[in-house]
Amino acid sequence: MLKATLRSFFAHKGRLLLSALAVLLSVAFVSGSLIFSDTVSRTFDRLFASTSADVTVAPKEGIGERLPTGVVRTLPTELADRIGSVDGVKATHIDAAVENITVVDDRNDPVGPTAGAPTVATNWNVTERSPVKLTSGRAPSGPGEALLDKDTADKKKVDIGDTLTVLAQPGSFKVEVVGIATFTTTNPGAALVYLDTPTAQTKLLGRPGVATSISVDAADTVGDATLKQRIAAELGDAYDLKTADEQAESAAAQLGGFLDVIKWVMLGFAGVAVLVGIFLIVNTFSMLIAQRTRELGLLRALGADRRQVRRSVLTEAVLLGLVGSTLGLAAGIGLAAGLIELMGLLGMNLSAAEMVLGVATPVSAYAVGLGVTFVAAYLPARRAAKVSPMAALADAEVAGVGRPLKIRAIAGTVVGAAGAAALAGCVVSEKTATASSLLGLGVVLTLIATVVAGPLLVRPVIRVLGGAFPKVFGSVGRMSQRNALRNPRRTGATAAALMVGLALVGGLSIASASMTKSFDDQIDKTLGADFVVQNSNFMPFPQEITEKVKGVKTAGTVVRQRFAPLALSLPDGKRVESTASGYDPKLDEVAHITYANGDTAAALAPDSIAMDRKYATEHKVRIGSVLPAEFAGGQRARLTVGALTDMDQSGGPGMEGGLFMGLATAEKYLPGGQEAALYVNAKSGSDAQELRKGLETALDPYPQVQVRDQADYKELIRQQIAVMLYLVYALLGLAIVIAVLGVVNTLALSVVERTREIGLLRAIGLSRVQLRRMIRLESVVIAVFGALLGLALGMVWGVAVQQVLALEGLTAFAVPWGTVVAVVVGSVVVGLAAAVLPALRASRMNVLAAIAHE
Numbered sequence: 001m002l003k004a005t006l007r008s009f010f011a012h013k014g015r016l017l018l019s020a021l022a023v024l025l026s027v028a029f030v031s032g033s034l035i036f037s038d039t040v041s042r043t044f045d046r047l048f049a050s051t052s053a054d055v056t057v058a059p060k061e062g063i064g065e066r067l068p069t070g071v072v073r074t075l076p077t078e079l080a081d082r083i084g085s086v087d088g089v090k091a092t093h094i095d096a097a098v099e100n101i102t103v104v105d106d107r108n109d110p111v112g113p114t115a116g117a118p119t120v121a122t123n124w125n126v127t128e129r130s131p132v133k134l135t136s137g138r139a140p141s142g143p144g145e146a147l148l149d150k151d152t153a154d155k156k157k158v159d160i161g162d163t164l165t166v167l168a169q170p171g172s173f174k175v176e177v178v179g180i181a182t183f184t185t186t187n188p189g190a191a192l193v194y195l196d197t198p199t200a201q202t203k204l205l206g207r208p209g210v211a212t213s214i215s216v217d218a219a220d221t222v223g224d225a226t227l228k229q230r231i232a233a234e235l236g237d238a239y240d241l242k243t244a245d246e247q248a249e250s251a252a253a254q255l256g257g258f259l260d261v262i263k264w265v266m267l268g269f270a271g272v273a274v275l276v277g278i279f280l281i282v283n284t285f286s287m288l289i290a291q292r293t294r295e296l297g298l299l300r301a302l303g304a305d306r307r308q309v310r311r312s313v314l315t316e317a318v319l320l321g322l323v324g325s326t327l328g329l330a331a332g333i334g335l336a337a338g339l340i341e342l343m344g345l346l347g348m349n350l351s352a353a354e355m356v357l358g359v360a361t362p363v364s365a366y367a368v369g370l371g372v373t374f375v376a377a378y379l380p381a382r383r384a385a386k387v388s389p390m391a392a393l394a395d396a397e398v399a400g401v402g403r404p405l406k407i408r409a410i411a412g413t414v415v416g417a418a419g420a421a422a423l424a425g426c427v428v429s430e431k432t433a434t435a436s437s438l439l440g441l442g443v444v445l446t447l448i449a450t451v452v453a454g455p456l457l458v459r460p461v462i463r464v465l466g467g468a469f470p471k472v473f474g475s476v477g478r479m480s481q482r483n484a485l486r487n488p489r490r491t492g493a494t495a496a497a498l499m500v501g502l503a504l505v506g507g508l509s510i511a512s513a514s515m516t517k518s519f520d521d522q523i524d525k526t527l528g529a530d531f532v533v534q535n536s537n538f539m540p541f542p543q544e545i546t547e548k549v550k551g552v553k554t555a556g557t558v559v560r561q562r563f564a565p566l567a568l569s570l571p572d573g574k575r576v577e578s579t580a581s582g583y584d585p586k587l588d589e590v591a592h593i594t595y596a597n598g599d600t601a602a603a604l605a606p607d608s609i610a611m612d613r614k615y616a617t618e619h620k621v622r623i624g625s626v627l628p629a630e631f632a633g634g635q636r637a638r639l640t641v642g643a644l645t646d647m648d649q650s651g652g653p654g655m656e657g658g659l660f661m662g663l664a665t666a667e668k669y670l671p672g673g674q675e676a677a678l679y680v681n682a683k684s685g686s687d688a689q690e691l692r693k694g695l696e697t698a699l700d701p702y703p704q705v706q707v708r709d710q711a712d713y714k715e716l717i718r719q720q721i722a723v724m725l726y727l728v729y730a731l732l733g734l735a736i737v738i739a740v741l742g743v744v745n746t747l748a749l750s751v752v753e754r755t756r757e758i759g760l761l762r763a764i765g766l767s768r769v770q771l772r773r774m775i776r777l778e779s780v781v782i783a784v785f786g787a788l789l790g791l792a793l794g795m796v797w798g799v800a801v802q803q804v805l806a807l808e809g810l811t812a813f814a815v816p817w818g819t820v821v822a823v824v825v826g827s828v829v830v831g832l833a834a835a836v837l838p839a840l841r842a843s844r845m846n847v848l849a850a851i852a853h854e
Contacts, residue, residue, distance in 0.1 A: 001304060005312040006319075008295075019284045019745065020324040022277030022738050023369045026270050027328025031365040032335030033266035038356040039340065041252070047185045048248035051131045053093070053215035054224045055231060056247050057083060058240045063632040067563045067579045067655065070100050070169060070540030070674025071633065074210035075239060077201075083214060086230050088222035093215040096200035097122035100540065100674065102167040102704040103193055110703050111148075111156045111164060112191030121166060121193040123200035127217075130184075132192065136160065137179025140196045143203065146175035147194035150182040166193065167702060169542045169674060170206040186350065189343075206672075269734055272501065274372055276735050279451075279497040280742040281317075281376035283490060287749040289313065289384045296387040306385035313384045317377030318370060325369025329362060405456055405488065412453025419445030423800045432807045439800050447503065450793055454492035454499070459485055461788065466781045473777065476770045479761075480777035483750075484785075490746060495786030497742040498830065501735025502787050502823055506794015508728045509819045511801040512721050518810035519717045523710055526647065529559070529590035529679035530688045531695060532708050536716070540674035545702050549678050552694040556683035559584040559591075562673045564666040565632040566659075568639075570619040580609065580659035581676075582666030590679035597623045598643030604662035608642035612658030616644050635669040647809070736826075739786070740834045743779055747838035751775070758842055759850025772839035776832055783831030787824055 059073035080092040099118040103111040112119030124139055124147060132149060137160045140146050146166075148158055158164070162177050181194065201208045218227045224243035232241055242250065289296070296309055304312075333355070340350045422442035429435035462484050469477030484491055533549055535541055540563070550558050562582040569575050587593070588600050595603075596613040603610035609629075611621060621627070625641045645658055666673065682691040688709075695707045708716065751758065758771065766774075795815070802813050 001299075001308050001312055002315070004299065005315045008312070008316060019277075019281045019373075019741075020320055020327070021741055022273065022280045023321060023324025023372055024328040024331055025734065025738065026273040026277055026372055027325050027365045027369045028331035028335055029266050029270035029273060030368050031329050031332025031361050032339070033263050033270070034361045034364060035332060035336035035355060035357060036266075036339045037263050038358050038361070039336065039350065039354065040343075042356045043186050043350055043354060044188070045248065045252060047131065047188070048251045049244065050185060051129050052244040052247040052251075053129065054218040054244055055216040055228050056213055056242050057216065057231065057235070058213040058242070060238060060240050060634060063565045063567050063577055063630060067538070067565065067676075068100070068540055069563050069565065069632065069670060070542075070676075071670060071672045072098055072100070072169065072205060072212065073633070074205055074212055075214070077209050077211050077214075079235070079239075080211075080214050082234060083216055083231055086227070086234050088219050088227045088230055090217040090219045092217075093125050093127060094197060094211045095123065095125070095213040095215055096197060096205055096210075097212050098168065098204045100169060101193075101204070102702070103191065104165050104167065104701070104703060105156065105158065106163055108165075108701050108703055109156075111152060111158060113189060117189030117191075119191040119193070121168065121195065121200070121204055123197040124194040125197065127215075132181035132183050134179055135182040137177075140175075140178055140194060140199070142196065143173070143199045144175055145178045145196070147179045147181050147192075148177050149187070149192040150180050151187050152191040153177075153180055164193075165701070166203070167542060167544070167704065168204050169672075170203060171542065171544050172701075173203050269730070270368070272504070272735050273738060274368065276497045276500050276738040276742070277372055278376045279493055279500075280738060280745060281320075281373055282380065283493045283497075283742060284745050284749065285313065285317065285377045285380035286383070286493070287490065287746070287753065289380050296384055297389055300387060300389040309387065310381045310385040313381035314374065314377055317373040317381070320377075321370035321373035322366075324373065325366045328369055329365040332361075332365065333357070408452055409456055412449045412456065415445055415452060416449030419443075419447075419449055423796065426800045427803045429803075430807070432804060435804045435807060439797075439804055442800060443507075443797055446793060446796065447500070450499065450503075450789060451492075451496050454496055454789065455488035457789070458488035458491045458495075458785070461785055462491070462781055465784055465788075466777070469777060469781075473773065476766075476774045477777060480774045481781065483754075483774070483778045484781050490750075491782055491785070494742055494746045495782055495789060498736065498739035498783060498786035498827065499790040499793065501732045501739060502790025502827075503793040503797065504735070505728055505732045505819070505823065506791045507797030507801060508794075509725070509816045510795060510798025510814070511805065512725050512728075513814040513816040513819075514798075514802045514805060514812055515721055515810055516718055517812035517814040518805070519721075520714050521812050522647075522809075523714055523717075526592050527590075527679075527710055527713065528592050530682050530709065531680045531692060532713055533678040533680060533695065533699070533705050534676070534708065535704050536706060538676060539704070540676050541702070541705050542674055545699065545705055546675055546678060548698045548702070549680060549695060552691070552698050554683050554686040554691040554694050555680055556686070557586050557589045557679075557681040559586055559589070559679040560663055560675045561677040561679070562663060562666050563676050564661070564670045564673070566669075567630045568657075568659075569628040570621060571625060572618075572620045574619060576619075576656065578656045578659055580661050580666070581655070582661055582663040582673075584663050590681060594646045596644045596646035600643070602642035603660065604665075605640075605642055606662065606668075607637060607639055607665055609639040609659060609661045609665075610643040610645060611641060613644040613646050615657040616641070629669075631669040633670050637665075637669050639665075736830060740830055743782060743831070743834035744837060746782075747775060747779055747835060748841065751838050751842045755845065755850050756852075758845060759847050759852075762845070762847045763851060768843040772835075772843050775839040775842055776835040779835035779838075780828055780831035783827045783834065784824065787827035791820060791823060 057075070057079065059075050077094050080094055083089060084092045097120060099120050101119055101121050103119055105111055134147070135150065146164065152158070158177060160177050160180065163174055164177060165172055165174050175195070181192070195203065198208060201210060205212070216227065216231065218224060224245065228241050228243050299309060336355060340355070343350050419442050422438045422445060426435045426438035426442055429438060462481065466481035466484065469481050546560060549555060560583070564580045564582055566580055567575055567577045583604060585604055587604065593600060598610070602608060609627070616622070621641055623641055623644060627639050627641065629637045629639050631637070647658065680691070680695065682688050692707060699705055699707065762771065
């Protein structure tokens, strides 16, 4: 049996190749993501471990800042003397480092990265742990000198002697580049500007005598943990102390968010590849077994029992999985190398020579590859084991043709009803967490139900889709339609591979279109300002920019917005962390706010706060409620609820509750913040375009901010939503690639199965052109059938997703009909492309050899 199995496998290796490609893609994304994330983690672990001080003393962390405020937490430098007197301290170093800056050259072009990694300005304090060393020029001395890292200098063509402008919170200042520093470790992609310590304190932190942290070197005989305990005994619990290991762990945790995004995106690709690949492999093995009915019957007649036959088919699947997994692991290494090169283009200098291939990677690769093929081949293997020995004496038949679909109908109905109930529960749910859970359950169950019951829809739907074929293409059209109807199970399984990808696209396209329309409606409804001055990534900007805007002659009302992270203790006993916005008193002139209770004056009054009505009701908050609050800087307050808004929105991530207050209140409890946005109206009698020109001229030296009107603001939101869509389209592309492989495989095996039939058709006058057309039409009708199933399912999912979004205030519903039409047209193209090789092979058959084929 083993010899027969191996011969069978190598006899069908061409037919199994396309299935192996599906396994390869699945394994490549899994292994590639693991290798890349392990490499980045190992590289940065070494970086953090080698550059972290033995003990770091920093200001106490307050409420988590999910939205940046621009506030720089500092501690007094006198602490260094107190820490230096602690037994076991070898040396202390003052750190004055900030990331909320922009550096521009003499053309006002940014010198640092505009997205992703930060631009960091810090004091020049070289120790054996420093990540850089001076390689040309000299160290900075005095307020007008600076060092720049070599990677940034090379990328932006900055030389020693060039003048740069640093736009910091206290104000902008010019520096001359007097030296270049080179990274001795991995460059995380940041731009580094070094100043001398007094300049860093005054120009970056606003005053002398303060630092952002103090680095402590331990004596050789003292452990980090012991020294931390001694320093804590000296300073108390007013500051945050971390050992080198803890500092490295904290930095790695922050990096982990970035790595998780990449890992989950790639695992999403792997998941789609696995799901669609299962359909392909099931179909391939089902057809191979159907074509080998006589062969399997002969094996049974010669004495092979059912277990041996089943084991034989599963052995072929394991061989396929081994081949696909091995090739997939190699492809995953190549994919990881490509990602490392891509990170290099983005500024993160990783080395492919240091690629990490941990034990978990090949184990996961082979587990996925073998698991996919084994699971996919199990049902066909069971079917093979049921072949009767008498089948050897009869003509081979296609297994499953004509068998009743009652079991599928019952199973599909039950699972579909459960999925529909879950989606209905999602639609009527009033809590986002509950609705999201029901949505996930409903999506999984309805997908399973559609796959199970798909063959039941083949005959009615394809009769309609191919109804015009006989009239347009004559007998060729009729035969192509009947070929697609011949085996509903096969047609359903083939179409299911395409359906999965298109269902994802349909659902998420509706979600993104609804989000876009909701944001557009909200902007039209709430934004009353002529222009918004804002950073593209919502980072805060210094007061200097605000003064420039106010100095524009045609500018009338200017309302500032700041972010204030805080924690509120609510009447229902919950303590929630969110971010409030602080506004100037003339908010009504630049925004249209609908209030359920109260007004803007009450909302912006001292020590008052406004909240979304629905959020307030959920947490038993009323007008006049006094809420204990703790701000990010540690300040505590008691805020009175002055107004409740009725805007059908409770705020996005990080701004739950739609909280806002007066800017004076925000500044009182979180001093030193920077503006997140400026809302500007033209002065009475001035033209809006004239104001725009004045704003753009005044802000030309500040490339970190942009001037936007309502149309520009909508476009910014669309671009951010489009990022999600690009991911969806990439997933669709992967699903379509595998689905095309599935259609090609099905048609190729179908051609082999119908060899004698094709020979007879050719003998009675069917031309090669007509034969190719017949196979193309069969392929197109299967692809369109899959597309329609996917779009129908995706639209149901999209409606449910929109209901979840509505709970977050995004109430508009939109269907991207252009995408729908494009998908249907694209499915026709997919069908035509998939039929090229099988049709060509069929048309080249020798007529007499085909007729004689058994």
